[in-house]
Amino acid sequence: MIEFQNVSVLYPGTTEPALQDVNVTFKRGEFVCVLGKSGAGKSTFIRCINGLQPVSEGSIKWENKSLADMSNKENLEVRQKTGMIFQHFNLIPRMSVVQNILTGLFGYKKSYENLIGLFNSTERQYALEAIQQVELTVEPTRRVENLSGGQKQRVAIARALVQNPKVFLGDEPVASLDPGTAERIFQLLKETHVKRNLVSIINVHDVVLAKKFATRIIALKNGKLVFDGVPEKFDDLMYAEIYNY
Amino acid sequence: MVWFKRSQFFVFLCLIVVIGMCMRITEFDVSKFKDFQNMGDFLSKWFPMNTESLPYLFQESLLTIAIAFLGSLFGLIIGLPLSFLAARNTSNNRLMYGVTRFFLSFMRSVPEFVFGLILLTTLGLGPFPAVIAIVLHNIGVLGKLISELIEAADKGPMEAMRAVGAKKWIGNLFAILPQIWPNVLSQFFYRFEVAIRTSLILGLIGGGGIGQQLFIHFKTFQYQLVSVDVLLIMVMVILVDYIGGKIREKVI
Ligand SMILES: Nc1ncnc2c1ncn2[C@@H]1O[C@H](COP(=O)(O)OP(=O)(O)O)[C@@H](O)[C@H]1O
Ligand SMILES: [Mg+2]
Numbered sequence: 046m047i048e049f050q051n052v053s054v055l056y057p058g059t060t061e062p063a064l065q066d067v068n069v070t071f072k073r074g075e076f077v078c079v080l081g082k083s084g085a086g087k088s089t090f091i092r093c094i095n096g097l098q099p100v101s102e103g104s105i106k107w108e109n110k111s112l113a114d115m116s117n118k119e120n121l122e123v124r125q126k127t128g129m130i131f132q133h134f135n136l137i138p139r140m141s142v143v144q145n146i147l148t149g150l151f152g153y154k155k156s157y158e159n160l161i162g163l164f165n166s167t168e169r170q171y172a173l174e175a176i177q178q179v180e181l182t183v184e185p186t187r188r189v190e191n192l193s194g195g196q197k198q199r200v201a202i203a204r205a206l207v208q209n210p211k212v213f214l215g216d217e218p219v220a221s222l223d224p225g226t227a228e229r230i231f232q233l234l235k236e237t238h239v240k241r242n243l244v245s246i247i248n249v250h251d252v253v254l255a256k257k258f259a260t261r262i263i264a265l266k267n268g269k270l271v272f273d274g275v276p277e278k279f280d281d282l283m284y285a286e287i288y289n290y
Numbered sequence: 291m292v293w294f295k296r297s298q299f300f301v302f303l304c305l306i307v308v309i310g311m312c313m314r315i316t317e318f319d320v321s322k323f324k325d326f327q328n329m330g331d332f333l334s335k336w337f338p339m340n341t342e343s344l345p346y347l348f349q350e351s352l353l354t355i356a357i358a359f360l361g362s363l364f365g366l367i368i369g370l371p372l373s374f375l376a377a378r379n380t381s382n383n384r385l386m387y388g389v390t391r392f393f394l395s396f397m398r399s400v401p402e403f404v405f406g407l408i409l410l411t412t413l414g415l416g417p418f419p420a421v422i423a424i425v426l427h428n429i430g431v432l433g434k435l436i437s438e439l440i441e442a443a444d445k446g447p448m449e450a451m452r453a454v455g456a457k458k459w460i461g462n463l464f465a466i467l468p469q470i471w472p473n474v475l476s477q478f479f480y481r482f483e484v485a486i487r488t489s490l491i492l493g494l495i496g497g498g499g500i501g502q503q504l505f506i507h508f509k510t511f512q513y514q515l516v517s518v519d520v521l522l523i524m525v526m527v528i529l530v531d532y533i534g535g536k537i538r539e540k541v542i
Contacts, residue, residue, distance in 0.1 A: 097452055124455035135450035139468040148464060152455025159460050201450075208454060 047071040051103035054089050063089040065268040076238050077246045078255035081265035082288050087248040091216045095127040096120050125152035128205025132217040134197040136189045142200050143185040146172045149207040175203035179233060195226040215247035231258050252284060336517035343515055347503060351522045353417060354499035358485035360421045365428025366478050373436035380440055380462045397430025402488045406495050420497030424485050435477050439470040472542045479534030486527060
């Protein structure tokens with residue numbers, strides 16, 4: 046359903062491409078972990094998928110339609126059905142848990158409704174259900190900035206859930222959490238993934254987590270795809286190869 | 291003298307020369323204070339205060355506050371959207387960015403007093419041109435300040451708003467405004483304070499309010515009213531400072 050065809054990305058002002066001739070296809074139901082050391086191109090890879098980062102060469106196709114050929118409106122629709130979570134959570138400070146979660150609906154609504162905060166009871170219900178699904182126990186009216194890292198990431202996941210996503214993207218979503226919390230967040234991602242039958246593509250630097258949860262692992266090195274296969278096949282040799290040991 | 295480099299001595303020397311020159315052209319001369327006695331005599335004429343006119347002068351003070359408040363608030367309301375066009379990370383294109391930046395710089399570089407003089411010719415005397423003069427200058431000042439706050443904002447939330455498929459302007463607004471809001475309010479109250487002082491000056495060119503009263507009373511040697519004017523002005527500035535501080539505390 047998502048297809049990379051000879052994708053390269055060259056950032057302006059650099060000589061080495063951040064992604065180089067990447068070909069890969071993702072299908073519904075796959076839980077993909079992307080490995081690679083820092084600077085390998087993982088963030089660039091993830092951000093290309095929903096068009097946050099335009100590609101320099103090649104194309105990325107959603108249901109056989111290239112992102113580059115889509116209208117602005119179609120591009121926004123792609124992002125609407127793509128939930129994305131980040132290393133630093135990227136919540137909106139000074140807004141409450143439930144307000145943050147409702148921003149996940151922005152893509153579906155008219156500008157003036159978003160502007161004045163016009164959400165009907167069904168939409169508010171979605172938000173409350175999302176809070177339950179991510180097992181958040183804090184007051185929905187609490188401001189997000191003093192929550193713990195794990196709680197913040199749960200809010201971010203809830204924000205992605207109200208989008209009713211078909212695809213889940215994660216750019217190192219557990220990199221700033223302690224190992225226990227990281228594993229619980231991954232557990233939550235995996236459960237949601239299964240329940241909603243999504244495509245999930247998530248960057249991690251923790252190989253153990255990747256091997257535990259992924260149905261498929263891909264690895265990047267210097268912007269090139271150097272591994273693509275089931276977790277069992279990602280062995281110590283491969284590990285040494287991508288981390289340069 | 292390990293703390294200083296030779297080049298720093300040179301800078302220091304230059305500074306001395308510049309200070310000397312500035313003192314010369316400003317006729318800076320502390321010995322002139324030997325006539326301090328005169329000042330005392332003069333100030334004694336201010337008392338007792340003429341409290342009969344207090345209600346009227348109080349009204350004029352309210353007019354000054356109204357001029358300053360509307361001037362800075364409308365400046366904020368117009369400057370805020372412009373600041374999004376004048377910030378590199380939220381502007382739609384380079385041209386829009388450049389044009390808005392230039393416009394804001396221009397508005398900022400024209401003092402309220404000059405706007406006031408120009409508006410006099412079309413709007414006549416009175417508080418209205420004073421309000422407009424303050425609005426125009428504050429569009430430039432607040433627009434520039436806020437655009438800098440926008441450029442310094444954390445871009446994480448912006449990225450998140452792009453990722454949910456929000457329209458660009460809605461995403462920018464929600465990602466950035468909550469981040470910069472306390473600072474925006476701070477700047478607003480500071481500009482409000484400044485606007486009070488400005489509207490006193492605009493009283494000189496017929497802008498109305500307590501500033502104009504002070505000017506008239508001074509010119510007509512009614513020093514017992516001048517003292518009331520000065521007192522009201524001081525109370526006003528302190529009050530605005532205090533209330534502004536309280537509101538800022540609440541928001542942060
Ligand atoms: N905005 C940018 N401008 C220029 N170079 C960038 C930019 N973002 C990333 N890069 C470069 O692209 C390469 C890949 O970066 P990234 O995708 O962030 O890797 P990773 O997420 O695996 O650490 C790195 O060499 C990085 O320095
Ligand atoms: Mg990264």
